[in-house]
Amino acid sequence: MGEIDVAGSGGRLSRRSLLLAGGGLLLAGCGERERPTIESSTDDSSAKSKLRAVLERRTKALADGDEKAYLADLDPSNKDLIARERMAFANLRQFEFDELKYVYARMGERTQNDGSTLLQPVIRITKLSADAGPGDLAPGESFSYRVADKGGRFVVTDIVPATRAAMDKLGFTGPEATAPWHTDKLHVVKTSGNVWLAADDSVRDLNKFVDATGQEIDFVTKLWGDRPTFPGHVLFFTRDAANFKQWFDFGTADNFNPDVLGVQMAQYGVKKDGQYYENRFAGSRIVVNLGSIESADSSPRDTIRHELVHAISSRARLGGALQAPTWAVEGFARYSETIGKPGRASAVRAVVSNGVRGGKFRNKLPAEDDFYGRDVGYNYCLGATVFQLAERIEGREAATELYATAIDTIDAGGEFLNFPRFDSIAQRIFGMSGPAFRDRWLRFVRNGG
Amino acid sequence: MIVVAVAVAVLLVSGISAYAVTTNYRKGDTSQSCDTYQCIPRLKAETVVKALEERGHTCSTDYNHQTCKLRIGAFYFEATLQVAAGLITRINLRVYREQSAPLTPGSVAYIKWFAVLPYRDDPVLTGQIEEWVDQQIEATEDTKATIGDYEYVLANPETYNVTVEIKGKY
Numbered sequence: 207m208g209e210i211d212v213a214g215s216g217g218r219l220s221r222r223s224l225l226l227a228g229g230g231l232l233l234a235g236c237g238e239r240e241r242p243t244i245e246s247s248t249d250d251s252s253a254k255s256k257l258r259a260v261l262e263r264r265t266k267a268l269a270d271g272d273e274k275a276y277l278a279d280l281d282p283s284n285k286d287l288i289a290r291e292r293m294a295f296a297n298l299r300q301f302e303f304d305e306l307k308y309v310y311a312r313m314g315e316r317t318q319n320d321g322s323t324l325l326q327p328v329i330r331i332t333k334l335s336a337d338a339g340p341g342d343l344a345p346g347e348s349f350s351y352r353v354a355d356k357g358g359r360f361v362v363t364d365i366v367p368a369t370r371a372a373m374d375k376l377g378f379t380g381p382e383a384t385a386p387w388h389t390d391k392l393h394v395v396k397t398s399g400n401v402w403l404a405a406d407d408s409v410r411d412l413n414k415f416v417d418a419t420g421q422e423i424d425f426v427t428k429l430w431g432d433r434p435t436f437p438g439h440v441l442f443f444t445r446d447a448a449n450f451k452q453w454f455d456f457g458t459a460d461n462f463n464p465d466v467l468g469v470q471m472a473q474y475g476v477k478k479d480g481q482y483y484e485n486r487f488a489g490s491r492i493v494v495n496l497g498s499i500e501s502a503d504s505s506p507r508d509t510i511r512h513e514l515v516h517a518i519s520s521r522a523r524l525g526g527a528l529q530a531p532t533w534a535v536e537g538f539a540r541y542s543e544t545i546g547k548p549g550r551a552s553a554v555r556a557v558v559s560n561g562v563r564g565g566k567f568r569n570k571l572p573a574e575d576d577f578y579g580r581d582v583g584y585n586y587c588l589g590a591t592v593f594q595l596a597e598r599i600e601g602r603e604a605a606t607e608l609y610a611t612a613i614d615t616i617d618a619g620g621e622f623l624n625f626p627r628f629d630s631i632a633q634r635i636f637g638m639s640g641p642a643f644r645d646r647w648l649r650f651v652r653n654g655g
Numbered sequence: 656m657i658v659v660a661v662a663v664a665v666l667l668v669s670g671i672s673a674y675a676v677t678t679n680y681r682k683g684d685t686s687q688s689c690d691t692y693q694c695i696p697r698l699k700a701e702t703v704v705k706a707l708e709e710r711g712h713t714c715s716t717d718y719n720h721q722t723c724k725l726r727i728g729a730f731y732f733e734a735t736l737q738v739a740a741g742l743i744t745r746i747n748l749r750v751y752r753e754q755s756a757p758l759t760p761g762s763v764a765y766i767k768w769f770a771v772l773p774y775r776d777d778p779v780l781t782g783q784i785e786e787w788v789d790q791q792i793e794a795t796e797d798t799k800a801t802i803g804d805y806e807y808v809l810a811n812p813e814t815y816n817v818t819v820e821i822k823g824k825y
Contacts (some may be wrong), residue, residue, distance in 0.1 A: 241780055242685060245785050310795070310813050479815075538657030552712040575687065 225641055247281060253353050253521075254315055255321040256360045261328070268306065271299060281363040287483050290367065290388075292412035295642035297387035299441075300394035300401060305333035305344055307371065312380065312480040318352070322363055326350035327380035329480045336400050336438025337358060338490025338521070341512070342474025348380030370458050381476055384455040385491065386442050399423065400438030409496060415443060418507050419514075426514045434521045436490055439514065445497040453493050461578035468494045469510040470516035471645040474525060484526030508543050508550065516537040523613040532578075533571040533620055534612035538587020541597075541605065544590065553593075557587040567651055571620035588651065594625075595650045598637050599643075607635050623647060674825055685773060686804035693804055693823030694742035695773045703743065703772070704753060720785055729753040737822075745822040746772070751816050763792060766809075766819055773805050773821070778790070790818075 209316030233306035240243065243356055249255060260279040267275035276295050309329040316324040328351050329392040333344030352364040366372050386392060394404040399418055401423060405412040423439060445449055447464055452470045475488030491512040499506050516539055526645065544551035561567055561584040571592070572585040596605035610632055612622060622628060630642035636643055676677035685695040704714050704721050712723040712732075719739065725732045730752050740753050746769050760797045767788050771781040784802065788809070795813035799806065803822070808820040 241777065242774070244783055244797055244800055244802050246787060246791075248794075249799045249810070250809070252797055254811075255797055313814055314816070598758035639721070 217318075218566065222241040223520065223544055223557065224356045225597075235462075236501050238408035242370045244406055254310070254313065254325060256327070257325055257351055257362070257588045260360070260362060265306055265308070268295065268298060269303075275293055281361040283355070283356075284363055287362075287364055293391055294387055297394070300392065300404070301331060301387075302335040302396075304335050304337065305331055305558055307331050309346065309478065309480045310478065311478060314378070320354075322352050322354035322396055324350060324376070325377060327368060327480065328377040329380055329476060330383075331476055332385075333441060334402070334489065335440070336436055336475070337401060337489030338436050339475035340486045341475075343477060343483050343488050346476030346480070347383035347385070348378070348480075349383055350376045350378060359549050369455050371620050379478060380456055382476070384453065385455045386444075386449070386493075386614060389452060390449060392442075402438065402440045403443065404441070404630050405443040406446060408449070409443045413445060415494075415510070422507060422511045422514055425511065426518045426542065429515070429545070429606055430518045431603070431606065433519070433606075435518050436521055439492070439517055440490070441492040441494060441510070441513075443494045443496055446499070447497055450493065450495045450497065451593075454491065456493070463578075464503070465498050466495060467499050467504055468492065470486075470513040470520070470522065472516070472520040472525065482504060487520045487523065487541075490520050492517055508547075512539040512562055515542045517612070519613065524610070524616065528616045529621070530613035531571070531615065531617035531622060532574055533589035534586065534592075534609060534615075534617075534622070536577075536586045537571075537591075538605075538609040538613075540586045540590040540595050541593035544594070545602070553592055554587045554594075557584055557653040558591055558651060560584075561588065562652055562654070569648060570624070571617075571622060573620040574618045587655075591655045592647060594655060595643075595647050596636070596648075599638075603633050611635070661799070684776075689740040689742040689744060692744035693716065694741045695738055695823070696742075698743060698775075699741050700736050700738040700743050701741070707734065728757070730762060732762075735767060745820070748817075748819040748821075750817040758792065758817065760810070761786065762817075764776045764791075766817070770807065770819065770821065773803070 207455055214384045217384040250259070263279060264276055267273070267278075271294050273292065274466040277288060278292055280291060282288065307330070309331060312327055312329065313325055318324055327348035329346050329348045337344055339345075348368040350366040350368070351362055354361060356363075366376060366390045368378070368380050369382060369384055373379055381607050386406065392404045392406060392414060394402060395412055395416060396402055397420055401419065403412055403416060404417060419441060424439065442453060444453070450463065451462070452582045454469070455461055455469075455596050456469055469492070471491045471493070472487040473489035473491065474482040474485075477483050494506065494509055496506065499509055516535065519538075522533065540554060544554055561581070566581055566584055567588070572588055578584050593609060596608045608631070615622065617625070623640065623644040625640075628644075632638055632643040674711040674819075683694060686693040687694065688694070700721055707723040707725075708714050710725075712717055712725045714723040719737060721738060722737045723734045727808040728815060729792065733749040733751070736743045748760070748766060748769055750765060752762070753789040767785045770788055771784050772782065787800065787811065791809045795812045797808075801806045801807075804824055806820075806822055810818045
């Protein structure tokens with residue numbers, strides 16, 4: 207008691223402690239002692255430290271394609287966990303990752319009654335080669351890990367990906383882990399240009415969509431030009447209604463409808479502290495609902511084009527609470543469906559005409575509230591008329607430029623064409639005043655588009 | 656708010672420390688017996704509490720523990736001193752921040768201020784301890800260290816709930 211430890215007397219010195227002590231040792235005089243040194247070591251006894259080591263091993267195993275090592279730290283008695291992780295391993299191995307790493311900034315630790323420990327949220331940066339975010343941020347996913355000592359061995363006894371329901375039940379928040387690779391066996395095809403098509407077991411004819419997707423990508427790439435975009439595209443295909451509802455937790459969204467033909471999910475990037483950066487997106491995922499498309503006798507290519515237009519432009523789109531106006535996002539995608547397709551253009555005109563005749567047109571664009579409500583079809587087509595007119599006045603590039611400008615703008619009330627700053631936008635793109643463009647648009651809509 | 660947090664921590668550091676340059680150590684320089692414990696020598700718990708209260712902390716006593724709390728914006732600071740014979744035998748710190756707030760230099764300064772208390776008269780060792788704190792937070796790993804008569808445990812530096820324990824070896 208009371209003795210002063212000197213370097214080397216109290217156990218192994220880490221390299222760090224030696225470094226710290228290096229300049230501080232003093233020669234002791236008679237009856238005096240040397241200055242204490244700092245004997246520092248990583249505390250690897252906690253559940254958190256052990257889990258960290260496990261996740262490092264699993265990350266390496268995934269990169270190396272070593273399934274055995276990937277599963278080695280899991281509780282062998284939990285057969286369901288082993289099966290799920292084996293499937294996830296096989297799915298993830300079919301994609302290409304630019305970054306796969308864990309963020310522990312928000313992780314909490316809770317001891318359970320059975321002696322196990324719950325660690326959550328464990329956040330994984332899951333950056334595909336098709337992703338690119340602001341400031342190099344990348345999409346992330348969070349999980350709840352349950353760990354325990356079993357037979358003298360530290361094992362992961364369960365992993366729960368973060369769905370909204372799981373987070374409510376387990377009491378944590380974080381980026382959702384709702385990508386299809388967590389829940390369904392996928393068949394993935396990589397095509398040229400960093401494009402990834404993935405399908406569940408309900409789609410045995412995925413190759414049928416490879417060429418069509420490639421052609422639509424060529425089309426939207428030309429349409430979008432050299433504006434900011436992601437390095438690639440990721441599309442998931444299903445005919446399974448339950449999967450369409452489950453993937454990306456779309457079933458819990460306010461605008462969920464099982465008959466929806468496709469959906470594009472822009473991905474936020476995750477910061478160092480595990481929180482989303484919500485002003486801009488860091489990646490995009492598309493789900494094509496072949497079941498609904500075939501039931502409605504619709505064209506998969508129209509849906510693929512529509513969602514690809516969302517995807518290719520989402521890097522330039524405002525995100526978060528002050529997000530881009532939906533009339534522009536959906537309107538431009540609907541407009542793109544009409545390019546080179548007179549039949550589709552005619553159908554859009556008919557929807558607008560019927561809406562005008564039915565008294566739905568109130569001399570402005572659709573507002574955010576209830577956009578996806580009863581008049582959703584009309585709202586899409588009314589949004590499209592702005593870009594159809596833009597093309598008629600100044601050409602397709604002008605329509606795209608108007609879209610790129612609109613999605614970098616906040617317009618919750620559908621008042622974009624009335625904004626004072628729209629005057630300078632109209633002057634720049636069309637060489638006419640804002641009110642002049644708006645008057646032409648009002649006449650265009652009233653005349654049926 | 657972050658600026659305020661830094662200012663508070665800096666003021667605190669200047670609140671107690673009156674460095675006398677220490678080059679050589681004698682028995683009793685780094686710890687002294689207090690009841691059945693080892694305590695930080697020549698530093699009464701009430702002196703620390705008073706210094707914290709003067710800087711806006713709200714302090715309370717519970718048996719042999721003194722706890723001082725301070726909330727500044729997104730940050731919450733809590734220091735609990737275990738007291739024996741009027742001296743400090745253990746310090747537990749908690750720096751809690753709202754999830755989006757980065758660990759500011761002020762928060763780190765708060766941890767350092769307590770970490771150097773046992774060796775407050777030795778500018779060389781306090782510099783080393785401060786450097787050690789910086790390195791552990793940078794490394795974002797749980798760390799334990801023995802520094803003379805004290806054991807230090809710094810946990811969760813990468814999370815929103817950083818904890819530090821400093822206790823005399825006994």
